[in-house]
Amino acid sequence: MWRLSDDILLEFKKTLEDSYKIAELELRRKKLYWNELPEPKECDACGVDGSIGVEKFVGAVFYATSAVAVGKEILEIHEITALKPYMHIDERIRLHMQINEYRIASFSKSELLLLDGTLSGAVVRPPAYIKENLKELEKNYDLDGLVSEYLRALDALQFEIKKDVTTGKARKSYLLARSEHFREFERSYRTGKNLSDDLAIFLEYIEYLHSLNNLLGKKVVFVAKSYYTKNFSEVGDAAFLEILCRSLFGRSKAGYVEFYPEIKKSVPFSDKFEKIKDLLINSAYVRFCDDANILLIETNQKVDEIISNLRSLEVEGYPLPLINAHNYAKIKRSELKAMIRALINASDPEYSFLLRRFREVVD
DSSP states (O other): OOOOOHHHHHHHHHHHHHHHHHHHHHHHHOOOOOBOOOOOOOOOEEEEEEEEEEEEOSSOEEEEEEEEEESSSEEEEEEEEEEOSOSOHHHHHHHHHHHHHHHHHHHOOOSEEEEESOSHHHHSOOOHHHHHHHHHHHHHBOHHHHHHHHHHHHHHHHHHHHHHHHTTOOOSOOOGGGSTHHHHHHHHHBOSSOOHHHHHHHHHHHHHHHHHHHHTTSOEEEEESOOOOOSSOTTOHHHHHHHHHHHHHSSOOOEEEEEOOOOOOOOTTGGGOHHHHTOOOEEEEEEOSTTSOOEEEEESSOHHHHHHHHHTTEETTEEHHHHHHHHHHHHHHHHHHHHHHHHHHTSOGGGGGGGOOTTTTTO
């Protein structure tokens, strides 16, 4: 077993000491208060979570994505699909999962929707690969006309998905960018070169924005367990706020601090997504009970009202609906992985050479 040297331990200690000293200096310069939590206020809420299972081969990528909304009712979307090897595979699969999460959340009848992660991260900027290809797509397609018609098609698709979800039949691929209709859109709006692969990736992102825009018509709160934000301190907000509590109370006390981050949204065709365009994000760092972790919450509602709602839902410092959704999604992930394996085992032996894994040599 590798033994740690004294030098490594000293360096580790010095890193912590330096962070503490910087935070102490910043505390002296800033007037920052750790507010008492408002009284709990009961509400009807549901937690939303998603999961992914992926199998990568030399000739195709098979993956399953699942999204669940768990409240008074349980809503589910499950998709198993194949993706030909191309660019940005992992990012696109994750985007697909988020589309399903936002869609399933928008169908919920619950008063408050809880999602894991950050709302700011959903709207700050498009993925780098979208920006890289956008100019070339604009040269070769009537993108404005295409996006307008595509959004109308997505509105119609939304009703179909909702019907399948509410009847428990949402078990197929719903990405319009990978349906038979995509070829019609591509041909109808092409003005130059055929860039169908890049266009499909772009339209997947448009589906993401469409699903997010629909979600923002609801009362939503995003809850992040881990974050490396620096709204208050160069040492990181999580460490800084822990030091603040220790300096004020001598312990990790329950409470919160509200703030309004400057969000620079960079969304293509933003005029077509009014709720995203007009979105104001209200944020807070919250500790729901003594000695629990500090969570980052971001919402389209008033922070104090949301914290009151969350207080009625938390168990040991974390919202119970998100715990339930995570556990349910985890069960579905294991089921979906088994289904992928069954699908692969049932595939035509003639193409078995395309089902070699890249990592076979080291696995």
